[in-house]
Amino acid sequence: MNLELSEEQSAVRQLARDFVEREITPHVVAWDRAEEVDRAIVEKLGEVGFLGLTIDEEYGGSGGDHLAYCLVTEELGRGDSSVRGIVSVSLGLVAKTVAAWGSEEQKRRWLPGLTSGASVGCFGLTEPGTGSDAGSLTTRAVRDGDDYVINGTKMFITNGTWADVVLLFARSTGAPGHKGVSAFLVPADTPGLTRRTIHGKLGLRGQATAELALEDVRVPAAALLGEEGKGFSIAMSALAKGRMSVAAGCVGIAQAALDVAVRYAGEREQFGRTIAHHQLVQELLSDIALDVDAARLLTWRVADLIDRGQPFAVESSKAKLFASEAAVRAANNALQVFGGYGYIDEYPAGKLLRDARVMTLYEGTSQIQKLVIGRALTGVSAF
Ligand code: FAD
Secondary structure (H helix, E strand, C coil), X not given: CCCCCCHHHHHHHHHHHHHHHHHHHHHHHHHHHHCCCCCXXXXXXXXXXXXXXXXXHHHCCCECCHHHHHHHHXXXXXXXXXXXXHHHHXXXXXXXXXXXXXXXHHHHHHHHHHHHCCCCEEEECCCCCCCCCHHHCCCEEEEECCEEEEEEEEEEEECCCCCCEEEEEEEECCCCCHHHEEEEEEECCCCCEEEEECCCCCCCCCCCEEEEEEEEEEEEHHHEXXXXXXXXXXXXXXXXXXXXXXXXXXXXXXXXXXXXXXXXXXXXXECCEEHHHXXXXXXXXXXXXXHHHHHHHHHHHHHHHHHCCCCCHHHHHHHHHHXXXXXXXXXXXXXXXXXXXXXXXXXXXXXXXXXXXXXXXCCCCHHHXXXXXXXXXXXXXXX
C-alpha cells in the first residue's frame, strides 16, 4: 500500500480543508446550539463535488477513488460531524448503493440530484424494535398488482426530515432471498409517509435525525432496488462501505481533538509555564496523536482494498471499531487538556466528545463489529 498521496488526492484534501474553513467552521457552534445545520450547505457540498465522489461522471458524479472520499470525509468530520454525516449517508449509503445495485432508470432518476445536492437521501433500516438485529425488521411491503404497499416505522434516520428519497428496507411477502428483506427507493413525499424530528440528541445536534412512519405507502414495483429478497445483502454491503466512511469521520474528530489540544497546551499557563511543559499533559497529547495515526492507517487500508477490488468488509469493521473508540478517547483526552474550559461549548472539545460518542453506536455498535471480526476469525457466528 502506497501511503504517499497522489497530486489529485492532495488537491482534493486541500479543497476540503478550504471548504470547511470557509463554509463550516464559522457556523459550527451556532448550528450545534440551534440543533440545525443550514440546509444550504447541501447544495454547496454538491457544487464542490463532495456529494459525487466515486460516482461516475455520467450520473453527475465527480469520480475519484475511495482514498479521496476518505480524505474529504476526514476533513468534514474535522470541521463538523453533523455535516460529515449528511455526506456519509446521502452519498455513502444511498447514492453509492443506487450506483451499485440500481437499474439504469433508477440511476438516471436519482443520482444526478443526490450528487448535485439538489436532493438528499436517507437510509431506513433501523426500527424501534430492531437495531443491531436488523434482519428481524418488521416493516412490511405487500405486493398489490403492480405496486407494493408498505407499512412500518423507522427509527433514528439520519437526514430523515430533509430527505427526498428513502432507501427503505422492508420484509416483502413472498421474497425468496435471505431473511425475505427487500430494498425500495421511496420518494419522501409519497402519501402515507410522515416524519418526526428527534430532538435532544447528545451529539450530532445539527443533523436532521427522524422517525419515519409509513402507513399504506404505495410505490410501483419499479421502486424495488435490486431483486426482491436481496435487501439484506444490499443493506450489509452498503454498511460495509459506510463503516469506512464513519471511520474516516472519526479520524477527523481525533485530528481536530489533537489540533485544539496542542494549541491550547501551548497557550494556557499554570505553575508559571504553559501546560505543554507538564509531562502528564504531554502524555494526553501523545495518546491522542497515536490514536489519530492508528485510526487513519486502518481507514486508509480499507480504501486501498476497495480501490484494488479486494475483500474489505472485515477490515472496514476493524477500522470503524478502532476509529470510533479512538475518537471518543481522543476527544475525552482533549477535554482533559482544556480543564474546566473543556466543559463549556465556547471551547471545542466538549462538542467533539458529544459528536464522537454516537460513532460507537451507529452502523453497528462496537459489540457488533467485534462479532463480525470474531466470526471471520473463528468461522462461528456469535450474534
Ligand atoms: P440495540 O441493538 O438494542 O443494542 C443495545 C445494546 O446491546 C448495545 O450495546 C449493543 O451493542 C448490545 N447488543 C445487541 N445485540 C448484541 C449481541 N448479539 N451481542 C452483544 N451485544 C449486543 N439507523 C438507520 O437505519 N439509518 C440511519 O441513518 C441511522 N442513523 C442514526 C443516527 C443516530 C444519531 C443514532 C443514535 C442512530 C442511528 N441509526 C440509524 C440507528 C443505529 O444504527 C442503531 O441505533 C444501532 O444499530 C444500535 O441499535 P439499537 O439502538 O436498537 O441498540
